[in-house]
Amino acid sequence: MKRVVLASYARGNPRPSDFRVEDVPVPEAGEREILLRTLWIAVDPLIRFSLDENLLSGATRMEPGSLMVGPTVSQVVASNHPEYAPGDFVEGRSGWAEYNVLAPDEADYRGPPRKLDPSLAPVSTALGALGGPGQTAYEGIVNVGRVKAGETVVISAAGGAVGSIAGQIAKVLGARAVGIAGGEAKCRALLDLGFDAAVDYKAPDFADRLKTALPEGADVYLDNVGGDVTLAVLPLLKRGARMPMCGFIAYYGMGMEGPGPDRLPGFYRQIMAKGLEIRGFAGIFAGQKGLNDIAGWMKEGRLRFPEAIVEGIEAAPEAFSSVFSGHDHVGKLLVRIAPEA
């Protein structure tokens, strides 16, 4: 079978050459272990934190030669564990490999692999609308952002898995949704999803376009990016605006400090001048309630979740790197490793 390992420490944004595809024997399941065939890999940007010394708490460092690990959907091939049977579909964290052996009893705080019912929804949605990204979007818009009908919400990385769901949830709640994404194609796709406006951050007149899209400013800014995009949004936030923060991809390649000048003084000035409320959060807290609401909205046709699919494990390094350098997909970027049996 094939698997992807880290070849070198990543500096700055990951590049395909930071990874290596290896041929290794298919592992065997030991006592109370299960053998999984990987179906889908989500190239989650948070994996970036495992690649260098600037770990977020909870992240496990990957060394050169380490198997890449992240969110996957798999199917049980062989099981020595009473709770899993061959043919079961599961979502969890496992290696970027065609097959993985897991010991459900030794799960970390995230819990053992979660069994999926393929009759309820396609199993790939467990990595998107009905998984971490859906929960994050829900938590950001509903619980942290406390978005109300008639308010205006602006969303960075709106073409991503979290952002594309978040904007649609804002619309379900009766708010106006403005997305920020890279490129005209992505912006058009956001309008198709129901966003009221979409602004291309790659346009030379981005700041002016953003101002035009937010003539009265914004009540909530769901930030997944940081960097120049956020510095352009801040002056447009209303007094007392809420800023739920679920990521900062512009800074993932940096440690605690980036190249000068120091922009923290201006950040403080905006927080104070506007009485902003900023909160970092992880989607896990939205839990089952969030997933149930999203599933209901999808069933009613009020929420669509685009998936962008690339094929084969050898495409994983390129797909992962493209998350940081910018790509043209909207929605969740998935790597299909094998068809469902």
Added chain:
Amino acid sequence: MKRVVLASYARGNPRPSDFRVEDVPVPEAGEREILLRTLWIAVDPLIRFSLDENLLSGATRMEPGSLMVGPTVSQVVASNHPEYAPGDFVEGRSGWAEYNVLAPDEADYRGPPRKLDPSLAPVSTALGALGGPGQTAYEGIVNVGRVKAGETVVISAAGGAVGSIAGQIAKVLGARAVGIAGGEAKCRALLDLGFDAAVDYKAPDFADRLKTALPEGADVYLDNVGGDVTLAVLPLLKRGARMPMCGFIAYYGMGMEGPGPDRLPGFYRQIMAKGLEIRGFAGIFAGQKGLNDIAGWMKEGRLRFPEAIVEGIEAAPEAFSSVFSGHDHVGKLLVRIAPEA
């Protein structure tokens, strides 16, 4: 009479030479105007924002030659306005001058001068515990910080007017209060006020001392400073900590950007890694409820409010500058212009 005007635009922290004391005639009160004799001037650091082009919203720019304006307590000398009588004590914003003429009908959003009852409390407290600083401390600890019994609160600029009250309010609520201040004398004064610990940010081993004072981290960080002090506190905050922010004196001399490196990436990283909640606020929202609680606690002897007094209007430029360069006073720094009649 004497008055203080701005001599030059301030760059960086204000210096006494940025101001000039002038001799001018005492003005006369016109129709519906009042003539005030200044008793007390509060050298409020927020005045800094009126001195250059980096205005906070609500600040009025002062040009070279402009009379300095800020919070004062005065006594009415002559009145052509039916709501004010000679002898009345009032708190409001007026010039750094021995006498001022005000038109109460033309007040800005802050409202007309507020009449004070000298039998309830010394009138100078209207600039401290029973004024803006008291309201700010109350809002930060009670409403934004939501401090609960058994929690640990850390406070920057703890020797200042806001910080010294905030720590005592945290104690009233049953929390542990740790203050950060400059110099051993100030730290001892904080312990006298009831703080559980006080840490000198000028000590070469400040970060280690702070860690020792916060063995289990902090639940709430009331920040009035920013800069290096805050960068030392952030790693010690607990998951989900609240960070009410009422000022950022370390950055007042800067515009939107300071000298590199850029510390915003690390700030984002801490917000996300810990799920921090940051909120900028102004004390005005604590309103009369906050002032009533503070007055009650003072009456019960549970809250003391030190004042540091310098004498005479010619001392105002030096006193104002010392707020930024660091001084040895604890509590509110006031300039006494004249005795109460």
